[in-house]
Amino acid sequence: MAAVALGFDTLRWERDGLVLLEQTLLPAEERYVRIPDVPSLVDAIVRLGVRGAPGVGCAGAYGMVVAVAGAADAGEWLRRLDDAEATLEAARPTAVNLAVGLRRLAARGRRLAAGDGGPAEWTADLLAEAKAFHAEDAALCQAIGEHGAALLPARCTVQTHCNAGALATGGIGTALGVVYAAHAAGKQVAVLADETRPLLQGARITAWELQRAGVPVTLQCDGAAGSAFQAGMIDAVVVGSDRVAANGDVANKVGTYPLAVLARRHGVPFYVAAPTTTVDLDCPDGASIPIEERGGDEVRAFAGAAAAPDGVMARNPAFDVTPAELVTALVTEAGVLESPDRAGLTAHCAAASSG
Amino acid sequence: MAAVALGFDTLRWERDGLVLLEQTLLPAEERYVRIPDVPSLVDAIVRLGVRGAPGVGCAGAYGMVVAVAGAADAGEWLRRLDDAEATLEAARPTAVNLAVGLRRLAARGRRLAAGDGGPAEWTADLLAEAKAFHAEDAALCQAIGEHGAALLPARCTVQTHCNAGALATGGIGTALGVVYAAHAAGKQVAVLADETRPLLQGARITAWELQRAGVPVTLQCDGAAGSAFQAGMIDAVVVGSDRVAANGDVANKVGTYPLAVLARRHGVPFYVAAPTTTVDLDCPDGASIPIEERGGDEVRAFAGAAAAPDGVMARNPAFDVTPAELVTALVTEAGVLESPDRAGLTAHCAAASSG
Numbered sequence: 001m002a003a004v005a006l007g008f009d010t011l012r013w014e015r016d017g018l019v020l021l022e023q024t025l026l027p028a029e030e031r032y033v034r035i036p037d038v039p040s041l042v043d044a045i046v047r048l049g050v051r052g053a054p055g056v057g058c059a060g061a062y063g064m065v066v067a068v069a070g071a072a073d074a075g076e077w078l079r080r081l082d083d084a085e086a087t088l089e090a091a092r093p094t095a096v097n098l099a100v101g102l103r104r105l106a107a108r109g110r111r112l113a114a115g116d117g118g119p120a121e122w123t124a125d126l127l128a129e130a131k132a133f134h135a136e137d138a139a140l141c142q143a144i145g146e147h148g149a150a151l152l153p154a155r156c157t158v159q160t161h162c163n164a165g166a167l168a169t170g171g172i173g174t175a176l177g178v179v180y181a182a183h184a185a186g187k188q189v190a191v192l193a194d195e196t197r198p199l200l201q202g203a204r205i206t207a208w209e210l211q212r213a214g215v216p217v218t219l220q221c222d223g224a225a226g227s228a229f230q231a232g233m234i235d236a237v238v239v240g241s242d243r244v245a246a247n248g249d250v251a252n253k254v255g256t257y258p259l260a261v262l263a264r265r266h267g268v269p270f271y272v273a274a275p276t277t278t279v280d281l282d283c284p285d286g287a288s289i290p291i292e293e294r295g296g297d298e299v300r301a302f303a304g305a306a307a308a309p310d311g312v313m314a315r316n317p318a319f320d321v322t323p324a325e326l327v328t329a330l331v332t333e334a335g336v337l338e339s340p341d342r343a344g345l346t347a348h349c350a351a352a353s354s355g
Numbered sequence: 356m357a358a359v360a361l362g363f364d365t366l367r368w369e370r371d372g373l374v375l376l377e378q379t380l381l382p383a384e385e386r387y388v389r390i391p392d393v394p395s396l397v398d399a400i401v402r403l404g405v406r407g408a409p410g411v412g413c414a415g416a417y418g419m420v421v422a423v424a425g426a427a428d429a430g431e432w433l434r435r436l437d438d439a440e441a442t443l444e445a446a447r448p449t450a451v452n453l454a455v456g457l458r459r460l461a462a463r464g465r466r467l468a469a470g471d472g473g474p475a476e477w478t479a480d481l482l483a484e485a486k487a488f489h490a491e492d493a494a495l496c497q498a499i500g501e502h503g504a505a506l507l508p509a510r511c512t513v514q515t516h517c518n519a520g521a522l523a524t525g526g527i528g529t530a531l532g533v534v535y536a537a538h539a540a541g542k543q544v545a546v547l548a549d550e551t552r553p554l555l556q557g558a559r560i561t562a563w564e565l566q567r568a569g570v571p572v573t574l575q576c577d578g579a580a581g582s583a584f585q586a587g588m589i590d591a592v593v594v595g596s597d598r599v600a601a602n603g604d605v606a607n608k609v610g611t612y613p614l615a616v617l618a619r620r621h622g623v624p625f626y627v628a629a630p631t632t633t634v635d636l637d638c639p640d641g642a643s644i645p646i647e648e649r650g651g652d653e654v655r656a657f658a659g660a661a662a663a664p665d666g667v668m669a670r671n672p673a674f675d676v677t678p679a680e681l682v683t684a685l686v687t688e689a690g691v692l693e694s695p696d697r698a699g700l701t702a703h704c705a706a707a708s709s710g
Binding site for chain 1 (some may be wrong): 382383516547549550551552553555558559562563566571572573574575576577578579580581582583585609610611612613616617620646651654655656657658659660661662663664665667668669670671672675676
């Protein structure tokens, strides 16, 4: 497979420091900021300067290195390691990838500090561990992308929703990873991106990163997808997921389910691209997935401009659930699972963890 | 049926002048503006201070009276009448109701000027004609509302899209007329209103007028309707229409078709409320309805707030077409036509025009 050249980095380690693409400035400005200390990283995570569970996980891993760098002695090194683990985990308690990354780096750090050498060597070894964590996330994205790209015709338009892109991960993304891998493989792939109200991740982030990577992208309002299906403009829907239940039901950004219903009506395949870590075999079905209900102000305003009467009631579920029967296939790093159900998912995830 | 008390006027004749609710200030401010002359009305129409084909039609009819009021002699009265007809029609060439109202008032004016009396008497008679035109529009809305209200259960939530409300007509509206009539009849009706991107008529106008009229309304992003159907929150969908083709296909604001597809999947009735003048028997089907494609800036921003990268491509169809097979019933002033098709629509419209 050809390498994917995006033209931007979500995050990178550069000249002994962590550098993040400041996503709150997108799409107006592409600015990279250096993260000098743990409080700066907490701030970046809280205000969504870096976002997406895998992306935040990678940033957190590097943050552990930032924390210990320059410690004067073993005691200070270990104290900083412990403090950073607790402080960073509290910055985004729901993102499992962050906790996983922090725990792995902290465990490695404690093993290092129990052995030979001193703080400078331990820091260098810890950086190697963070880079490995980052590389593993990038490899997951690459594998998902390549498996998914094989499903797409040589010339196609992919409908997506929200941002399951490079800017949400340490690699080329999940849903957009499929697009980037197809693009790199020489397929003529264009993307129809829903703007994704209320937070407009599609307009702000997906459109930006595809444009930056040189993939043709057309933005539309969420309600306009129906007429695109009717016009035969859409060859496949590819979305990410926040959680896949054991029966194959898929939770993703609100507005995903209507796309799945439209795709079925129009005979268009509906693909979900996500790592196997997104599959929650302990969650029996979509009804068991808690759906975050967010504040109504996000609905009553648009990009900071008030759009509705003060105090009008608003419902603002952050996610919806697409039933498994509407999912053509789940694409993970382990391959393509058609018509996911409990038996298929159990076997697929077992294969991934032993692979 | 109980009278509907909205608590606001879209337009009214007051102390010898036309007064409009300035809709560009909604939802922040409810301000009524006096229209002193024809250029002021043209300006109000062009910048959507008054909007909706029936609403603009009523404003235009009163505008003819504004034009001739105070004319010094018969020659000036007639000259002003002719000028106003041409000037006002050019302000919104696509809205058929405006041309219909202007032609009717102009014809009445010419008949008056060919008879007895003088400018002052003719102006008074022309005002009576404009008031009759307005009252007929209000009566159409009331009839649509009452026929539609009878379809709703005693306690229900109605999903709507865009604004087919009092603010688009000279009466209680079409889709929202159904809601207001049910409310006035003592039914416990609540509305779930899509915000309706890109121009947010749902957030800005539908939410405002329902709130003002005391009907419980909850706003949601367009993509959130799917999860509301899944949760069983929606008892009926009621929308307006810009054109109904002879086979029953319905053009309405983009985002309507996905609602119809969801309604069918969830066994929820999908009603279209519109006067019979909306039915175009010369238009064979939805594929023959031209769909306006608007500029991409509406998608890339709202109210001056940019949301997407400069220059990213955007598709922005203003309308979509819902196929007749998804329409449970068409509700007009002549009654309820279930499963509209060519034969049914032809008979229904014939009954309306002879009624």
